[in-house]
Amino acid sequence: MKRVITISRQFGSAGRTIAKAVAEKLGYAYYDKELIKKVEEKTGFSPEYIEEHGEYAPSKSFFALASSYIGAPRVMGGMSAYDYLWVVQRNAILEIVEKEPCVIVGRCADFILKDRKDALHVFIHAPMEARAKRIVRLYGESEKKPEDRLKDKDSKRAINYKHFTGGTWGDSNNYDLCLNSETIGIDKCVELITELAKLD
Amino acid sequence: MKRVITISRQFGSAGRTIAKAVAEKLGYAYYDKELIKKVEEKTGFSPEYIEEHGEYAPSKSFFALASSYIGAPRVMGGMSAYDYLWVVQRNAILEIVEKEPCVIVGRCADFILKDRKDALHVFIHAPMEARAKRIVRLYGESEKKPEDRLKDKDSKRAINYKHFTGGTWGDSNNYDLCLNSETIGIDKCVELITELAKLD
Numbered sequence: 001m002k003r004v005i006t007i008s009r010q011f012g013s014a015g016r017t018i019a020k021a022v023a024e025k026l027g028y029a030y031y032d033k034e035l036i037k038k039v040e041e042k043t044g045f046s047p048e049y050i051e052e053h054g055e056y057a058p059s060k061s062f063f064a065l066a067s068s069y070i071g072a073p074r075v076m077g078g079m080s081a082y083d084y085l086w087v088v089q090r091n092a093i094l095e096i097v098e099k100e101p102c103v104i105v106g107r108c109a110d111f112i113l114k115d116r117k118d119a120l121h122v123f124i125h126a127p128m129e130a131r132a133k134r135i136v137r138l139y140g141e142s143e144k145k146p147e148d149r150l151k152d153k154d155s156k157r158a159i160n161y162k163h164f165t166g167g168t169w170g171d172s173n174n175y176d177l178c179l180n181s182e183t184i185g186i187d188k189c190v191e192l193i194t195e196l197a198k199l200d
Numbered sequence: 201m202k203r204v205i206t207i208s209r210q211f212g213s214a215g216r217t218i219a220k221a222v223a224e225k226l227g228y229a230y231y232d233k234e235l236i237k238k239v240e241e242k243t244g245f246s247p248e249y250i251e252e253h254g255e256y257a258p259s260k261s262f263f264a265l266a267s268s269y270i271g272a273p274r275v276m277g278g279m280s281a282y283d284y285l286w287v288v289q290r291n292a293i294l295e296i297v298e299k300e301p302c303v304i305v306g307r308c309a310d311f312i313l314k315d316r317k318d319a320l321h322v323f324i325h326a327p328m329e330a331r332a333k334r335i336v337r338l339y340g341e342s343e344k345k346p347e348d349r350l351k352d353k354d355s356k357r358a359i360n361y362k363h364f365t366g367g368t369w370g371d372s373n374n375y376d377l378c379l380n381s382e383t384i385g386i387d388k389c390v391e392l393i394t395e396l397a398k399l400d
Contacts, residue, residue, distance in 0.1 A: 120383075123372050172323050172370050178378035183320075184396065192392060196384065 012131030015124035212331030
């Protein structure tokens, strides 16, 4: 039985929906927004700030700018708020998994927990077209085209992942199981993950 | 029911073993070496040449060299033998899938058949350490360290994939299902693929 399931996901791939259903089926604690609350308590950062920067690079040019721009906002003796958030978030994840069996969504948890034998690491993805339809249905239209919103989110998550883990976000090597939720279907994804979670 | 299963795999990940077992379970034709024979008939290239160049870039510096070196061996009016092999191999794959339900190992078949609704695309991977143990057990020791043999093969397959598909080999986006055969186990991989193959 796996004690910890990490579910990384592309925006709009139904990864969160799948993660929630897996947690329910297994009777595990579910950490997504709950993780934000934990980090908020420890940092005093606003939930919006944590949500925005806990998984996304501030901007594509952030790292280039941050290293050259002397006035960049920094806390904790030279550590950027962005890096500090990582440390707190990482510690929160390490605490949580000691406390109870759980499903954790995103936040590089696959990397943070990669050496645990009792963890199952999952990545959920879907083709651009299916994701675009889904986010318009769930979150409505916006000024930006849905494809551009997705590309922007993908790119910021990938930069965030590369910055903290050195690896490539969505590279199958990082995970035990990667699923295309569009071709396999949400229910079947939940079923497969639950099935694998029950293995030793 | 999926009519075609493509199984891409890292060297030493047991992908071929898994593919063979899936074909047997489903009663599908199995194409791996069989594909080499088909290409041999059409090209007259030796099986060794086809096996070596049908999935692997000739060398890391081949593309840089080929474009600058006037004496590079070329056939078919300016087309390199390497590119020509791709064309014949691609056509062989397109013919095969029309003929019978099948499992095809490697050879960018996921990309070649990416628009077929009746195909399931799978990628099998495993951690370096597990693969190193496996290739030493199956193929014996060689002068080169097993990790170096694996890195060399991985890199040549990735360059080959990039050259012909423009994509990233092993990127989960290319496949419906990616499995770590070491943590999930060979038998369970076979079971999951067979299960998904039976879906519409």
